Amino acid sequence: MILVFGKTGQVATELQRQADVTALGRDQADLSDPQACAAIIADLKPSVVINAAAYTAVDKAEEEEAHAQTINAASPGAMAGACTHLDIPFLHVSTDYVFDGSGTRAWQETDPVQPQNAYGRTKLAGEQAIRSTGARHIILRTAWVFSAHGANFVKTMLRLSETRDALNVVNDQIGGPTPAADIAATLLTLADAMQNGANGGTYHYAGAPHTSWAGFAQAIFAKAGRDVTVTGIPSADYPTPAQRPLNSRLDCAKLASDFGIMPADWQRGLSSVIKELTSDTK
Numbered sequence: 001m002i003l004v005f006g007k008t009g010q011v012a013t014e015l016q017r018q019a020d021v022t023a024l025g026r027d028q029a030d031l032s033d034p035q036a037c038a039a040i041i042a043d044l045k046p047s048v049v050i051n052a053a054a055y056t057a058v059d060k061a062e063e064e065e066a067h068a069q070t071i072n073a074a075s076p077g078a079m080a081g082a083c084t085h086l087d088i089p090f091l092h093v094s095t096d097y098v099f100d101g102s103g104t105r106a107w108q109e110t111d112p113v114q115p116q117n118a119y120g121r122t123k124l125a126g127e128q129a130i131r132s133t134g135a136r137h138i139i140l141r142t143a144w145v146f147s148a149h150g151a152n153f154v155k156t157m158l159r160l161s162e163t164r165d166a167l168n169v170v171n172d173q174i175g176g177p178t179p180a181a182d183i184a185a186t187l188l189t190l191a192d193a194m195q196n197g198a199n200g201g202t203y204h205y206a207g208a209p210h211t212s213w214a215g216f217a218q219a220i221f222a223k224a225g226r227d228v229t230v231t232g233i234p235s236a237d238y239p240t241p242a243q244r245p246l247n248s249r250l251d252c253a254k255l256a257s258d259f260g261i262m263p264a265d266w267q268r269g270l271s272s273v274i275k276e277l278t279s280d281t282k
Helices: 010-018 036-042 067-087 118-132 151-160 178-196 213-224 255-258 266-278
Strands: 004-006 019-023 048-051 089-094 137-142 164-168 199-202 231-232
Touching: 004 010, 004 036, 004 089, 010 089, 010 178, 036 137, 048 067, 048 178, 067 118, 089 118, 089 178, 118 137, 137 178, 151 164, 151 213, 151 266, 164 213, 178 255, 178 266, 199 255, 213 231, 213 266
Parallel strands: 004 019, 004 048, 048 089, 089 137, 137 199, 164 231
Antiparallel strands: none
């Protein structure tokens, strides 16, 4: 049995679409109670655990860092500890926000971490908690996740385009948009490999080619057939409570080398997501 923490989030939804998994929502697994999460694993005795749940409200985390710390760090650590006792693999989704966002080179797994906001600090603490248990694990860092469900940039842009014909969008933050469907497929491939004795570790997985949020917005409108003018603006003109990294590029070479998994083609993924979203409205 593949046990998934998370049920309605973007990656958890795609995992349920692609495989026969046991997915637990908030009503079944309260991530604000780490020991309860560990007890679920001990009781169900799955063959592998995937944690696709997290506190992801980046700006709100600035005010609720202790709560985010429990969900993003204490609970994954408890889950990993339970997996250690059962000697089963634990897979966990993390983020590029563990880095400081400086420079222009794509971040490698071995680069120094220095999160610049509360969300990044709690996600980094989760990585550290998992590693400290000695569990057989994979930490998969990703970025700019999008899909046809949940809250994400693609859905926001399409919603705004219903009433706007011009938008200002940040153009100095660069990263790789990543389809949740591809993250789910990657996690399932890795889960199978881990169950067959593969070594774990920390890996990066994101979409290619790199673009800015403004560039991503232009691609969204082009594929959706929306006539919206996008004007690029600097991050300084769009202040948010939490500082966002300017450089969210992730070097995915290690994942390709170890598992043959190539970076996601986000433009192909975007076409699929827009097709799903537009068919839902007809």
